Amino acid sequence: MSERTLHGLDFGLDHTGRMRGIDEVEQGLACKCECPECGSPLVARKGAVRVHHFAHQGESCTTGAETALHRMAKQIVADKRRLVEPGRDTPTVFRDAALPDEMYWPGRRPDVVLLTESMTLQSR
Numbered sequence: 213m214s215e216r217t218l219h220g221l222d223f224g225l226d227h228t229g230r231m232r233g234i235d236e237v238e239q240g241l242a243c244k245c246e247c248p249e250c251g252s253p254l255v256a257r258k259g260a261v262r263v264h265h266f267a268h269q270g271e272s273c274t275t276g277a278e279t280a281l282h283r284m285a286k287q288i289v290a291d292k293r294r295l296v297e298p299g300r301d302t303p304t305v306f307r308d309a310a311l312p313d314e315m316y317w318p319g320r321r322p323d324v325v326l327l328t329e330s331m332t333l334q335s336r
């Protein structure tokens with residue numbers, strides 16, 4: 213496996229609240245994405261030399277790249293609704309999934325909520 217140097221952010225937040233990969237968006241400010249940490253507009257850099265990435269239009273914040281990876285990971289888990297646990301070959305498939313700002317879960321702040329067939333949640 214080859215390694216690469218991280219330049220900027222791998223993912224940007226679009227106007228609908230979804231994380232987008234660099235290959236999903238147009239180049240430059242036309243990507244219409246922002247940093248999920250600081251809200252700064254992002255520029256999609258898709259040149260011929262460096263690995264394609266998002267960069268802050270202005271000054272970079274220090275934790276945007278980590279926040280972008282975290283939010284994208286949560287989105288993938290929620291979208292796929294399946295996990296392969298260590299030591300198992302087959303994935304567990306969940307009935308539904310949601311990100312925490314869509315859920316009421318007293319005393320907890322989950323990254324993502326996965327519901328099995330027997331689980332129910334209280335509504336507010």
Ligand SMILES: [Zn+2]
Nearest residue numbers: 247250273276
């Ligand atoms: Zn930022």
